[in-house]
Amino acid sequence: xxxxxxxxxxxxxxxxxxxxxxxxxxxxxxxxxxxxxxxxxxxxxxxxxxxxxxxxxxxxxxxxxxxxxxxxxxxxxxxxxxxxxxxxxxxxxxxxxxxxxxxxxxxxxxxxxxxxxxxxxxxxxxxxxxxxxx
Numbered sequence: 001x002x003x004x005x006x007x008x009x010x011x012x013x014x015x016x017x018x019x020x021x022x023x024x025x026x027x028x029x030x031x032x033x034x035x036x037x038x039x040x041x042x043x044x045x046x047x048x049x050x051x052x053x054x055x056x057x058x059x060x061x062x063x064x065x066x067x068x069x070x071x072x073x074x075x076x077x078x079x080x081x082x083x084x085x086x087x088x089x090x091x092x093x094x095x096x097x098x099x100x101x102x103x104x105x106x107x108x109x110x111x112x113x114x115x116x117x118x119x120x121x122x123x124x125x126x127x128x129x130x131x132x133x134x
Contacts, residue, residue, distance in 0.1 A: 003048050003093045011038050012070045014090055017083045018106060021113040034064040037090070040103040044094040080114040087111045 015034045018027060027033055087107040094104055115121065 003045050003095065005045050006038075006041050006090065006093055008034075008038070008064065009071055010086065010089070011041070011064075013073065013077075013086055014107070014110070016070060016073065017078055017086065017114075018110055020078050021083060021110055021117070022106075025109065030070060031064050031068075034070075037103050037106075038064060040097060040101060041090070041093055044096045047096040080117040083114040084111050087114070 011034050014037060015030050018025075018033065019030065028036065087110045090107050091104060094101065097104060
């Protein structure tokens with residue numbers, strides 16, 4: 001296993017995805033959520049490598065500036081499969097943190113919400129389909 005500090009665009013993407021997919025959740029303000037995700041990611045990398053052995057350059061600044069505007073993406077950029085993949089990436093990069101970590105729990109909630117938006121999900125049978133010949 002290895003891990004890295006995700007760049008700000010990846011963090012902002014996850015924030016925007018959370019606001020789109022978790023609309024009924026009480027989420028922190030976008031800048032606060034971005035800071036939380038970035039700081040937890042950095043903490044996980046430091047836990048994995050130690051403070052002195054960080055892999056490659058760490059993106060600076062390590063904080064989200066309150067004046068910084070989130071980047072914008074086209075609506076199709078938030079396709080459920082891409083959102084799931086981005087959230088899974090974050091979970092992998094923060095794998096050294098406890099499972100109850102708030103950022104990791106948020107990513108799992110985001111994945112669950114994106115799964116329900118996959119094409120065909122609503123039409124699929126609840127439970128299991130009938131066996132052949134039944």
